Amino acid sequence: MALLIKILIGFTAFLHLYFLWLEMFAWTSRAPKVFRGFPKDLFEPTRSMAANQGLYNGFLAAGLIWTFFIEDAHWQINVSIFFLSCVIIAGIYGAFTVSKKIFFVQALPALVALVLLHI
Numbered sequence: 001m002a003l004l005i006k007i008l009i010g011f012t013a014f015l016h017l018y019f020l021w022l023e024m025f026a027w028t029s030r031a032p033k034v035f036r037g038f039p040k041d042l043f044e045p046t047r048s049m050a051a052n053q054g055l056y057n058g059f060l061a062a063g064l065i066w067t068f069f070i071e072d073a074h075w076q077i078n079v080s081i082f083f084l085s086c087v088i089i090a091g092i093y094g095a096f097t098v099s100k101k102i103f104f105v106q107a108l109p110a111l112v113a114l115v116l117l118h119i
Contacts (some may be wrong), residue, residue: 001116007066008113009080012087015106016061023054060087077117079082084114 022031027050028043043050063083069114070076 001119004066005080005113006118008109008116009067009084012084012110012113013061013064014027015109016057016064016087018059020054020061021056023050025054027054060090071099078115081114084117088114 022034027047031050032038032040032043060083061078063086067076067080067083070079087110088107091103091105091110094102094106
């Protein structure tokens with residue numbers, strides 16, 4: 001069970017590192033291929049807003065990665081719960097405001113990891 005939780009936390013962190021890269025460094029090149037429903041003429045004008053979003057995704061990834069280096073089991077669980085909860089809240093908000101797909105891509109892996117942490 002512990003291995004599965006670590007895999008899900010790692011996967012969630014990897015996703016957020018990908019979001020960081022996409023939003024900060026590939027917003028006008030790769031992102032139009034990923035976000036097909038977003039008007040192509042808006043990628044350049046929203047470049048700085050996307051980069052800001054990417055930075056926040058980087059903070060989430062950093063927090064999740066940090067959990068792998070915390071030696072105290074109690075604190076490792078608490079920090080994991082905090083950052084997984086942040087990801088879940090962001091995913092739920094994105095699902096309501098942008099696309100329901102965000103819940104499944106972003107929030108669901110974090111939600112499964114959070115549930116498993118409590119079992």
